[in-house]
């Protein structure tokens with residue numbers, strides 16, 4: 032077992048690491064800005080983040096749907112973090128076909144994401160998730176993560192009541208603070224780690240990219256080859 036596997040599987044469950052090939056990751060961010068030209072002529076990421084905060088929910092939905100055509104994003108993100116990926120899943124992986132580009136808006140009632148862990152979406156227990164913001168996280172617009180022990184405590188607490196993914200996990204007010212990642216950092220976590228957004232105050236929306244992958248030697252669960260593709264790191 033590699034040190035990173037030990038840490039992510041048996042230890043804390045997540046790690047914040049530097050992106051290895053930042054030039055490549057810059058390309059991902061720049062291609063994203065280019066794709067956004069359909070919606071806004073802003074070429075500066077900060078202006079773009081400001082524009083997004085004044086968009087309606089349906090505009091943002093349209094935007095996120097249109098970004099699904101950005102099917103190079105998952106490969107670029109993984110290629111920017113080759114050592115991280117291969118030390119977790121070796122070189123041959125099942126890679127999420129379309130990376131998610133996620134917007135998170137400031138203000139009350141904007142919480143778009145319930146606290147959750149990735150296994151809920153039908154990925155296998157052998158999946159890893161990488162999440163990287165397109166800018167420094169200066170405010171609380173990031174994502175909070177509970178370490179593995181706390182996540183399991185919550186899951187077990189519900190289990191004892193005979194519930195799975197019920198109100199204990201989904202409705203709880205979490206007090207955790209999101210880690211303030213810098214641009215050029217990535218957070219890697221296992222699919223049992225509870226995470227979510229909190230309300231935050233800012234003039235700027237948060238924009239981040241995430242991708243899921245696992246070794247081809249491990250079995251898939253509900254999400255199979257319509258979600259994943261074979262990829263060599």
Ligand SMILES: [Fe+2]
Pocket residue numbers: 147148149226
């Ligand atoms: Fe998630």
